[in-house]
Amino acid sequence: VDPPITVETDNWPNGTLKRETSYAGGQRHGWExxxxxxxxxxxxxxxxxxxxxxxxxxxxxxxxxxxxxxxxARDTCIFCGACVGVCPTNAMFLExxxxxxxxxxxxxxxxxxxxxxxxxxxxYPAEPQRNTTRTLA
Numbered sequence: 001v002d003p004p005i006t007v008e009t010d011n012w013p014n015g016t017l018k019r020e021t022s023y024a025g026g027q028r029h030g031w032e033x034x035x036x037x038x039x040x041x042x043x044x045x046x047x048x049x050x051x052x053x054x055x056x057x058x059x060x061x062x063x064x065x066x067x068x069x070x071x072x073a074r075d076t077c078i079f080c081g082a083c084v085g086v087c088p089t090n091a092m093f094l095e096x097x098x099x100x101x102x103x104x105x106x107x108x109x110x111x112x113x114x115x116x117x118x119x120x121x122x123x124y125p126a127e128p129q130r131n132t133t134r135t136l137a
Contacts, residue, residue, distance in 0.1 A: 007023075083114075
């Protein structure tokens with residue numbers, strides 16, 4: 001592989017792994033994983049030549065999966081329902097009166113809603129604002 005992949009690690013004061021990051025040519029490339037002080041995985045995100053590939057995956061300190069839900073730009077959204085129609089798990093609901101989109105725990109982070117939106121009103125932030133916890137199967 002050119003450039004070669006290197007892995008950097010960082011530890012918590014108790015000696016457990018805190019962060020493990022892959023680099024290629026000085027840029028994050030591959031997986032970056034963070035851990036809670038008790039050793040449970042906290043986040044996992046894939047990078048491509050310095051650019052994050054959303055949405056990433058997150059877990060709480062007990063190992064429960066956190067579903068990252070997209071943020072809605074209400075001033076941009078035209079409430080056409082394209083995101084709701086494309087959702088393979090029926091996890092999205094439009095609320096016309098309050099101009100909001102609700103996303104429930106069935107969300108699988110597939111990104112289809114973001115890709116289908118004709119005005120780019122749905123985005124994944126670097127730090128998720130609306131998390132729901134569900135247990136890993």
